[in-house]
Amino acid sequence: VREGKPLTRTGATHGGVRATFSPLVGNRRVMTRDDPAPGGEAGDDGVPRAVTALVGMVATPPERAVFTRVRADGPLPEPAVAARVDAPPAVVATTLADLEGRGVVAATPSGYALTEAGQALGPVVDAVDELRRRLDRA
Amino acid sequence: MYQQPLYDCIAMSLNQREYVFDPTATADGDKVAAVVELTSRKWTRPIVEHLLADGPLRYSELAEGIDGISDKVLSDSLQDLEAYGLVSRDVIDTRPVKVEYSLTETGAALESVIEAVGEWTELYAERVDDVPVGDG
Numbered sequence: 001v002r003e004g005k006p007l008t009r010t011g012a013t014h015g016g017v018r019a020t021f022s023p024l025v026g027n028r029r030v031m032t033r034d035d036p037a038p039g040g041e042a043g044d045d046g047v048p049r050a051v052t053a054l055v056g057m058v059a060t061p062p063e064r065a066v067f068t069r070v071r072a073d074g075p076l077p078e079p080a081v082a083a084r085v086d087a088p089p090a091v092v093a094t095t096l097a098d099l100e101g102r103g104v105v106a107a108t109p110s111g112y113a114l115t116e117a118g119q120a121l122g123p124v125v126d127a128v129d130e131l132r133r134r135l136d137r138a
Numbered sequence: 139m140y141q142q143p144l145y146d147c148i149a150m151s152l153n154q155r156e157y158v159f160d161p162t163a164t165a166d167g168d169k170v171a172a173v174v175e176l177t178s179r180k181w182t183r184p185i186v187e188h189l190l191a192d193g194p195l196r197y198s199e200l201a202e203g204i205d206g207i208s209d210k211v212l213s214d215s216l217q218d219l220e221a222y223g224l225v226s227r228d229v230i231d232t233r234p235v236k237v238e239y240s241l242t243e244t245g246a247a248l249e250s251v252i253e254a255v256g257e258w259t260e261l262y263a264e265r266v267d268d269v270p271v272g273d274g
Contacts, residue, residue, distance in 0.1 A: 047178035050266040051259050055178075056171035103265060117262045124258050127250040132170050134244040138223045 054102060058121055059128040062087050066095045067104065067114075071122055075110035173222055177252050181207055181215050186241065186248045194228065194240035224248060 057063050065085040070076055073084065082092040096112055099105045104118040114122075176182055184204045189195060192203070201212055216239060219225035224245035230236040241248070 046180035046182070047255055047259055048263050048266065049178075051255065051263050052175050052178040054266060055255055055258075056174045059174060060168075060171055117258075117265060120258055120261060124251070124254040127247070127254040128170060128174060131173060131244070131247040131251055134247050135169060135173070135223070138242070138244045 054104075055121075055124055055128070057102075058099075058104060059125055059132075062091055062095050063099060064125065066092060066099065067118070067121070067125065070099075070105055070112050071114055071119075071125075074105075075108050075113035077111040081112060169222070173224070173248075174251070174255075176218055176222065176224075177248055178255065179215070181211055182219070182248070183252050183256075185212070185215055185219070186245070186252060189225065189239060189241045190246065190249055194238035196236060196238055200239065219245065 058067050062085065065087065066081055069081055069084045073080075076084070078093060078096060079089070081096065082089045085092060087095075096105060099118070100107060100112070103115055104121060105112045106115045106118075177186075181204070184207070185200065188200055188203050192199075195203070197212070197216075200216075201207065201209065204212070216225060216227070220227055222244075223242055225239055226242050226245075228238050228240070230238060
């Protein structure tokens with residue numbers, strides 16, 4: 001049973017798990033009954049499932065498009081992100097809120113920018129993009 | 139008054155726009171997400187590393203080279219990797235017949251995904267909460 005309010009605003013899930021950061025509560029982890037290891041319980045003792053879910057989310061549309069734009073041009077206000085990824089404003093707003101809730105982007109006075117963890121996801125997204133290109137060619 | 143559904147597709151040329159929102163185009167995303175999930179499994183990394191370093195390898199060579207892996211897990215993992223076109227299974231027409239596994243060109247891209255995800259996990263995994271579906 002979670003004691004804190006989930007920070008995510010959508011029900012988007014990947015791999016049956018929804019990943020959330022908890023930066024808005026001073027980086028204090030929201031405890032769960034089982035108090036899993038950092039990053040959540042590992043899937044088959046491999047990468048924690050929550051990390052896999054986060055990577056899967058950021059590497060696929062529309063999150064990928066929003067992430068890529070903010071990464072390249074951020075900080076960007078929400079309307080500028082919406083214009084550059086050419087998605088409905090409501091979708092962009094939800095996606096930004098979702099990414100913010102997971103600690104990937106943060107709202108700054110100049111607009112949305114990647115957090116440190118978000119910047120570190122860049123090479124992950126690049127690697128997944130290359131994988132996607134090869135999957136498409138195959 | 140007509141209200142545009144949230145997930146309406148915006149029809150724009152890919153030449154003009156970087157990204158076209160198309161909620162029906164989930165197959166690609168699903169496949170990529172599924173492969174990402176596959177790379178996060180405990181035994182995928184050693185299998186990929188062995189095939190990269192020494193492939194093509196016979197099943198028994200793989201099994202001997204990966205400490206602690208069970209026959210079932212190795213067999214299932216190879217089948218999953220093969221299903222996504224990441225590993226190829228070649229039957230060599232010898233007596234007895236030999237089966238060799240190797241990474242495809244696509245599969246070779248797994249190495250950088252596994253490394254990048256591993257590095258990110260090491261640095262930031264503790265900031266991620268694991269929230270099961272339907273909980274909260």
